[in-house]
Amino acid sequence: MLAPLPWGREVIEGILPHRDPFVWVSRIVAIEPGASIEGELDVPTDLDIFRGHFPDHPVLPGVIIMEALAQAASIAVLQSPELRGCIGFLTGIDGAKFRRQVVPGDTVTLKATIVKSSRRLVVADVEASVDGEVCATATQKYVLAPKE
Structure with missing residues (x-):
């Protein structure tokens, strides 16, 4: 049974293997x-x-935005009963576009739609936005592996 939404850090860390400073x-x-x-x-x-x-113009790096999107998508995938207990490893990013900078104090909305999912490979269309303005989009690929 799923916990009631919204899910905070405790639930997220119960699903993802990531820990500070990389959640x-x-x-x-x-x-x-x-x-x-x-x-x-x-x-x-x-x-x-x-x-x-950058010290005089702080901007969240695009690779961190892509990682945040991958973590969100992984949470969706790892809620499928047959995939619980796996780890998703990012293996590809296709068509990445960065359209808006993310700055300190922003709240980034992370959306992922799973396009393909099997026991081994996942493909997701992802989008990050701030206040409805798109920051980044891509198609990401992940390989799933057991935690052991």
């Missing part, structure tokens, strides 16, 4: 297990990464 999903607000998900990432103003990227 890039703050909460899950909607999910259709194995099919789609909507989550959010609160971008802290004091995130250490901004000391170097």
Whole structure:
């Protein structure tokens, strides 16, 4: 049985193997297990990464946005009963486009639609946005492996 939404850090860490400082999903607000998900990432103003990227114009790196989207998609996939207990490894990003910068204090909406899913391979169309404005889109691919 699924916990009531929204899901916070405790539920997210019960699904994903990631831990601080590399959990890039703050909460899950909607999910259709194995099919789609909507989550959010609160971008802290004091995130250490901004000391170097860039000190005078802090911007969340695109690779972190892609990782946040992959983590959200993985949560949706790993809720399918036959895939619980697996780890999703990002193996490809196709057609990535970055349209808006993400800055400290933003809340990024993370959406993923699972296009293909098998016991071994997952393909998801993903989109990140802030206040309804699209930041990034891509098609991501993941390979699933048992945790052991």
